[in-house]
Amino acid sequence: MKKILEGIRVLELGQVLAGPFAGAILADLGADVVKLERTEGGDDARHMGPAFRHGDALNFHVFNRGKKSVAIDLKSADGMAVFERLAGESDILIHNLRPGVTQSMGIDGPALCARHPRLVYCEISAFGHAGPLAMQPGYEPLIQAFSGLSSINGGPEDPPLRTGASVCDQGTGMWAVIGALALLQRRHVTGKGGVVSASLLETALVWTGQKADAYANEGRLPDRHRSGHPGFVPYESFDTADAPLLVCCGNDRLFAKFAHELGRGDWIGDERFATNRQRLRHKAALFEQIVPLLRARTRDDWAARFAAAGVPCAPVHTVPEAIAHPQVEALGMLQAVPGEDFRLTALPLSIDGARPRHRAVAPRLGQHNAEFGAPAIPPQKDLGAAHV
Structure with a gap:
């Protein structure tokens, strides 16, 4: 150039x-x-x-x-x-x-x-x-x-x-x-x-502007979520059978697809989990059920299933894994x-x-x-x- x-x-x-x-x-x-x-x-x-x-x-x-x-x-x-x-x-x-x-x-x-x-x-x-x-x-x-x-x-x-x-x-x-x-x-x-x-x-x-602005304007101190997000559930990393996978359900439609792939279509009708705001309130109860399900398969298995269903997800790569990936290359x-x-x-x-x-x-x-x-x-x- x-x-x-x-x-x-x-x-x-x-x-x-x-x-x-x-x-x-x-x-x-x-x-x-x-x-x-x-x-x-x-x-x-x-x-x-x-x-x-x-x-x-x-x-x-x-x-x-x-x-x-x-x-x-x-x-x-x-x-x-x-x-x-x-x-x-x-x-x-x-x-x-x-x-x-x-x-x-x-x-x-x-x-x-x-x-x-x-x-x-x-x-x-x-x-x-x-x-x-x-x-x-x-x-x-x-x-x-x-x-x-x-x-x-x-x-x-x-x-x-x-x-x-x-x-x-x-x-x-x-x-x-x-x-x-x-x-x-x-x-x-x-x-x-x-x-x-x-x-x-x-x-x-x-x-830190988003966190500082929330405190300055609403008096809210930021929660600490590791890989998670304060406004969406589920929206973080989970252990699978062999390596961690990060899942991002940024709306209720994506959560429905996620639940379907886990074989838990009943979550969609459960008032605790039907909407994102309800999932934020009942996060612990939802995660008690998600965690063992995701541990039943490997990261690659879940990634392939979620990608085919249109659920945003990504492997939590190490640096060597990331730079060797075909996308990065x-x-x-x-x-x-x-x-x-x-x-x-x-x-x-x-x-x-x-x-x-x-x-x-x-x-x-x-x-x-x-x-x-x-x-x-x-x-x-x-x-x-x-x-x-």
Whole structure:
């Protein structure tokens, strides 16, 4: 596919995840992403785990594919001169530096945009750009705990649980990209850029929005359902003879089909189970009957029966099962990295029927210094052991 963002220069001062993920999205869409790194060690993600390829950890490759690396010392006059020149040549700047760092260096959004009015400046923080905690750093599990997101995961008897994916970090990277593209469009009209502010906390609050809105407007605290749903029954995972299967009866018509396949057509006429609202009230009694029935057959047997009857269901896959499924393979989500012997997950979108492809492997530290007129960096020490 054509490079949708070809001609757009992105300058990234990203560490670990949220900022680099935003840069990776833009790189996959065709932008020229220049990643600025420290001259000693670079992005901490290079050392987050054992060396995978070219001395860098797998996490670094995941979130920095297709970029160019320029390693400079922003505390030096020469390094700041390189930064200022690159900022003036860039359309978008992304950073997730610790709060206060950019202000102390004179490269915060208002200051930099005053010098480079066309620049779209994206700042990513932990707690947001305003409020008593605006200057506090934070990490994914801290934000999940603080925002209440951890409190709605799991079942009634479980402790608060973080999600298995870094939904706040990666979600914030997505919001930063959305804001950046919106300001690029505005710049076409006004000729000026602006400042986009996104944070892990605001992202987490959006992900918990349905639960928070229910409490704010109706005083309802969210029930915890593990795989279930507060508004539909049955609408969750059940054990079968060999593996779990998730069933979604989103209306009474689907429940009737479900009951028929279980050989319990009598449920349809039972006033306790005839409507969804009644099933919500009598969930425990219904589940006492459903559970042993589903355990009598294998997951594949039930899945085939329900699918033929039009009852929405899905196996609860492990990661290996999911990526090996023909549907996932058909989507081409795992893509080869050019010139390498490994694959990485691609962007979850297609444009004109084509998915954006990985353009290049993640860069070595300072690999593109000469291309952008930055001085060469000194030989690096092996920092892997100190950071694992």
